[in-house]
Amino acid sequence: MATGAPIKYLQFAAELRRRIRRGTWPPGSKLPTEVQLAAVHGLSVNTVRRALEILADEGSVERRQGVGTFARSVPRPPSARRRIAVVLPERDWYFPPVLAGIEAAAARTRTTIDVHTTGYGDHGWHRLSRLSHHLEGAEGLLITHPGPADAAVAARTGLLRELPLPYVLLERTPSGIGDPSEHVSSDHAGGVYLALAHLAALGHRDVALACRPACAPSRGISTGFTEGSAALGLRVTARLDWPPITDCDSFEKVLAAQPPLADAVLGSVLDSGATGLICFGDMEGSALLSAARRAGVRIPGDLALISCEDRHAATEQVPLTSVAPEKFRLGSLAMETLLRRLDEPDAELRQVRVRPRLTVRESCGARATDPS
Incomplete structure (x- = not known):
């Protein structure tokens, strides 16, 4: 007996099972006849009959003599976990x-x-x-x-x-x-595109990115920034990196211990001529807001800021616009x-x-x- 390829009636039983569970045939509805199923799927009536027998044995369908085959809903037993x-x-x-x-x-x-x-x-x-x-x-x-x-x-x-x-x-x-x-x-890239489109609608044409490499979302954020700015006709004035620290506790300590770090990022963004900035997260956004207050930079008057996270964005002194993942x-x-x-x-x-x-x-x- 040949092996390797799935046996046709088992394969067809699996297809019918999927369609029943997806609602193609809701519980209580009648399935097409064996002859109809065979014609539509290019199978023999015997293959269809054996597939339906499997589904009947497991309780996915009910076969009524002289009436037809009907889909059933079989809940998981209450005791099963x-x-x-x-x-x-x-x-x-x-x-x-x-x-x-x-x-x-x-x-x-x-x-x-x-x-x-x-x-x-x-x-x-x-x-x-x-x-x-x-x-x-x-x-x-x-x-x-x-x-x-x-x-x-x-x-x-x-x-x-x-x-x-x-x-x-x-x-x-x-x-x-x-x-x-x-x-x-x-879809971090798609989220950044939404942020850039919003900046563009507000009239911002010069934008910058301050990302945190080595973190999982950074690739999507960077891709979205590159492709989104090009699609919207925006000028990229600067692409800056925060320290490549993946552990959030460690990164928060670095930001707290080194206020000049945020000051330097903010200064580079402003020197580049950007009026809109996308930053990696609201932790970084918070540090930039503090840097802006120290430097007398108006947010959003001098620089519009959007973070790619929404953990504490609403509680800032100037609440952060954010790309909020549907966590x-x-x-x-x-x-x-x-x-x-x-x-x-x-x-x-x-x-x-x-x-x-x-x-x-x-x-x-x-x-x-x-x-x-």
Whole structure:
């Protein structure tokens, strides 16, 4: 007997199962006849009949003699619980709303989660390699790997594909075009485009970027800035880097200990002639607001400022306009994607980018109104 290719009736049973779960045939609705299904899909009636027998045995359909085949909804038994491992770099800075979304989706589906943290960078990857024993008994894995988003990640994330359980990357994207990893992540590039479009609508033509390299979102932010400014016809006057520190606690201490750092970034932006600035996060944005107050620079009168984060943006003395990732929804979607993979192992891959929301506050002003 030949092996390797899926047996036709098993393959067709899987396709029908997917369509029932997606609502093509809602619970109680009648499926086409065996002859109709065979004609539409180019199969023999015997292949269709054997596929329907599998679905009937598992409870996905009900076959009524002389009437037809009907879709059923078979809920997971109330006593059944799944165990999912969640691995994050940290739970105190970026990830609290993400984790809240994961927990909400888990509660809706009677799923138990075990949360582990690794930290960032090389230290984080070392800890991640030692967490493997905590995955025993888990049916699936949600993971935000330690980063950063550089070439070394491709080799490291290859280890994930060797795991004996399904996983979904959260706020991390596949390492290349051939990486089949499912993921749910922020469209940082699209979010920066929204910010630039808002600046352009306010009349700003000269823009600058102050990014933090080695952090996972930095690639998307940089790409969005390059492509967005070109698409909108804006002049890029400066591209500056903050210290490449991935750990948020360490970076906050650096900013607090070195006020001249923010002063220097602000000075370089103003010297370049930019009137609009995109900065990596609201931690950096806060430091720039303080630098502006020290230098007598008016925000947004002299410089309009938008941050790519929304953790404390609303509480600043001059509230920061921000590109705000939909963190709660990201966590919820990631959990839903993983549970779908467990329910439908042969379903198509899901690679999702969620565009952040632009929240306009005083640091760049409101969009100019149309005089007409």
